[in-house]
Amino acid sequence: NAGVMQNPRHLVRRRGQEARLRCSPMKGHSHVYWYRQLPEEGLKFMVYLQKENIIDESGMPKERFSAEFPKEGPSILRIQQVVRGDSAAYFCASSPLSADTEAFFGQGTRLTVV
């Protein structure tokens, strides 16, 4: 049973470009969460999605960031017009039940904005 798959593992973007990060949850998991981690820091919650619905986006910046989890295909975290401050590791996690149960993480996408 494959774990949470994120791609790409590393992504380099120039300032002003768009970044698309993909996350395929574990088989049977319908809850997906995105977290951001800055160097030497812990994980900061961004958004919680179920299939076709955003449940909680309280941690997501109001501008330039969006997320979706379509009926078919992976969850996508999209960052428009990236800036240097967006450079971070972005982790996706999935769980089979509610938001407060165990979450299993992918290996992350390391975004570098140059």
Next chain:
Amino acid sequence: TQLLEQSPQFLSIQEGENLTVYCNSSSVFSSLQWYRQEPGEGPVLLVTVVTGGEVKKLKRLTFQFGDARKDSSLHITAAQPGDTGLYLCAGGDAGNMLTFGGGTRLMVKP
């Protein structure tokens, strides 16, 4: 807003020593998870505790959930270089997101 504070933030010890990492909050959680993260990788779930006072052991690691379900500790006996990593606690509250602590960065020197 629920907050989880971990201490110490950094810990450097020699192989064979014992250590304890703490995770404290003023809020009550329905469950608490401990994760370990190695450089360049995602966090890996170590254990989940759900009952106040619960103690779980995983080889040389002992996890305890406080009686009031507001705090937790992780004790490592006879630490080894392979234990090096970032240890994260995360609290769960029914219907809400997991809240992560800031992490404890552990280095075990041979």
